[in-house]
Amino acid sequence: MTLHGKNFIGNSLSAEGEQTLTASNPATGAALDGAFVVATATEIDRAVNLASQAFPAFRALSAEVRATFLEAIAEEILAIGDSLLERANAETGLPLARLTGERGRTVGQLKLFANIVREGSWVQAKIDPALPDRKPLPRPDLRRMLIPIGPVAVFGASNFPFAFSVAGGDTASALAAGCPVIVKAHPAHPGVSEMTAAAILRAAERVGAPEGVFSLVHGVKEVGIALVEHPRLEAVAFTGSHGAGMALFNAAAARPRPIPVFAEMGSVNPVFLLPGALAERGEALAAGLAQSITLGVGQFCTNPGLVAGVSTLALDTFTSALGATVSAAPPGVMLHQGISSVYAAGVKRLAGTGGVVLAAEATGETAPAGAHPALLTTSAANFIANHAIGEENFGPSSVLVSCDSRDELLALAEALDGQLTASIHGTERDFVEYRKLIHILEMKVGRLIFNGYPTGVEVSYAMQHGGPYPSTTDSRTTSVGGSAIERFVRPLCYQDTPDLLLPDELRNENVLSIWRLIDGKTTQEAVNG
């Protein structure tokens, strides 16, 4: 497959810029073919303007057409076949089996949103019929539903070249809501991005979606900021580092007209090992946790970067077992050399922090972007006193914190920043004794896991992937699962509107058979029905 390296500005290929980006294979360091032209300010302006012009026509498409569009994207991605997986493998170093699974997940996401759009109740229709005879004043007829907000910028993440990238969950949920999307391709996998963008545009053509419903631009920081600052942009979705996420958040808040930024910036995803569980199954926990820490070379937002337990003989045994497994783990290949250097520096920084011990580190020859799994240990007192120990070091390392007592473990939990997830391993009895830990963690996280590991994020209706700051910039939202669509909509209320002028979702007859709240009651009935 030949890559043209151009930006997709609406339906046109465009390469007006003079700078180019290239990709390299993190496993070999070899340069990959393709020179990707950084988008100019003019091209970015054209992409957002096209999106803005496409918006009225796109949101007017029926739910059926929008659902078909999402399904067509899934089909077009699969139709590319192995060349997509191979390019992804070359650009990211992720194994083909993992990439095949991730492609399946991405296709599944598109289908989930197709189902949600087709079912239709996601608009949360609320109807309060008129009360013309009410005293002292009549009540007007009020009908409220969620409508799309307009052009959305999506930033591809490096660690999921499919599921959190060009046609990932952000794009799928924004298109499902009825919002045009402009993607900034992640510079580490520009080839996969180009191939996926072409698939989206083929799908758009198949269903007759208007030009501008999708664009893709290449670039780094400046391109991202220019996109966020464009006056016609309405929202931003991002997954990545804290620094990059906050740069977008600050740029969006400082606009003459601020817009929301939904940035998922990762966390350390603490895992609490309660005494009963440690005594009962310490070895299994060590094996499970080692697997979760090293899975995908630790390149998940939900990677467990912090493990905590009360100091007992069982915790010592567990620590030794975990350390032995980590030491014996094979070195891995990270997504690119930038990430692996930051990871290695992070381990070094932690190991050099007072009171922190590098308890185990894998060895062996590594690829150019290689990484050695590592386990560090420290005390709760030291952890609480030094905030930096609790900051995410993206990659296959974890800090094990031993606490003197139940109370110190609770204090550790209280001292945590906001997290995407926390996990608790315990017996029935542990959960009774540590009920307070559950209550503390409920306030700190977006997802609370019992006797499991944080890696592995299900795509379903009930998933929550997002938690209090600094794990995200908006804890009221999720970037994975059905509710992700809620980021790109706002409520509109129609008052005393002739039935014929209302959207189908709000008309008297419930032709779509959606669930609505009528006078405060959940029903599928017609109004006055």
Added chain:
Amino acid sequence: MTLHGKNFIGNSLSAEGEQTLTASNPATGAALDGAFVVATATEIDRAVNLASQAFPAFRALSAEVRATFLEAIAEEILAIGDSLLERANAETGLPLARLTGERGRTVGQLKLFANIVREGSWVQAKIDPALPDRKPLPRPDLRRMLIPIGPVAVFGASNFPFAFSVAGGDTASALAAGCPVIVKAHPAHPGVSEMTAAAILRAAERVGAPEGVFSLVHGVKEVGIALVEHPRLEAVAFTGSHGAGMALFNAAAARPRPIPVFAEMGSVNPVFLLPGALAERGEALAAGLAQSITLGVGQFCTNPGLVAGVSTLALDTFTSALGATVSAAPPGVMLHQGISSVYAAGVKRLAGTGGVVLAAEATGETAPAGAHPALLTTSAANFIANHAIGEENFGPSSVLVSCDSRDELLALAEALDGQLTASIHGTERDFVEYRKLIHILEMKVGRLIFNGYPTGVEVSYAMQHGGPYPSTTDSRTTSVGGSAIERFVRPLCYQDTPDLLLPDELRNENVLSIWRLIDGKTTQEAVNG
């Protein structure tokens, strides 16, 4: 009634500061009794810390107790009797009849949220049961619901001393969600604020709510900023001017840990008069609009500050009739002298703007905080070319814009900033011909009104009071109606959690009989039921 003038810091009265505020009667200029002590940084810190400490116990209260708390607040407010209305009248200049109605609305809001909390489905429970046999990987059990976020700062608005103040919709919805509230009293009605705060604390005592669930502080800008910057605060609700709202928004975004600000900052609420309606009922429209413009001396966020129509004889006739009614309108008393001075300056500024004509202005002696209703006219071309003409001038004035054609009227609509509301008066035939206007306005407003006026905001499930910036800082939310509770919550997902450890809303048996989404289906059934 003697007013002590102290801050309510949790259950203690506190007056550590040296500055005081006093209120005056806007109708007479007379000073009112009571000296209200501006809260110190220490007092603000104590109030937020108490709220933070109260939060776990408060959110653990049953829905029934929280509903009873809201109802008890309503009872305690009514129990104060006429002295509350009289003090409100003295502090705001609003007539007793209006204040009696507003108190009724406030009581109604508290009861609406009590009903919502008691019914329980507002937590939007979503359950995806485990699929242990799924290939290639089993699905865990996932259960998601909305939980409260923690201490909320509420800023009282000057124009609704009950409904948007100490026990208004922001406080009611935050308490309903399970969040402790710290109110900054509006300095123009500190006495009403003190009396209402005492009512809330009596209600809190009756139901056994923990100390810190409610505090009230007096002060102006510095107190507000200190509150917003407090590290333990989680959200801010505000209704008022653009300048004050954006100062809070910017302070919240610049915190080390940014928090959401829900600021409703008003708008000009355009009213479009389509040709058929003007020809058919121009005189009635002039009468109705004059009433809406001057209602409550124009002191509503939904006041119609902009009227637009296509230039016809019927529009001329309408304009004359509207002008005559406005000229003959009695001068009114505004909330305080600051507001009336800004209003008068605004009319003067508009009248002095090129291309704008002061077509009508009421006359007559006014009170110290008096205001004369006014009508200004301009052309669409002039309006579009000069953004300042479209900015809100809080008070009983409106700008009438005449358009040369349907296309120019559509261009005017396209040029508008975000609005709380827009209204369209038309015949059936108008609506066919101006279908595009409806589509443009859908993208600009939170509420779209047909053949009605924007003043009068119903408190119900389907109400939307909030629109695109600059009318609010977060168009995804409302500050009036049942959905206002959604501002103060975030989703939490429980994974593989033992049934006994789950909140009632998510347990297998649906003891609360709430509506839940199970595997994507809306139902009141139990899980596996």
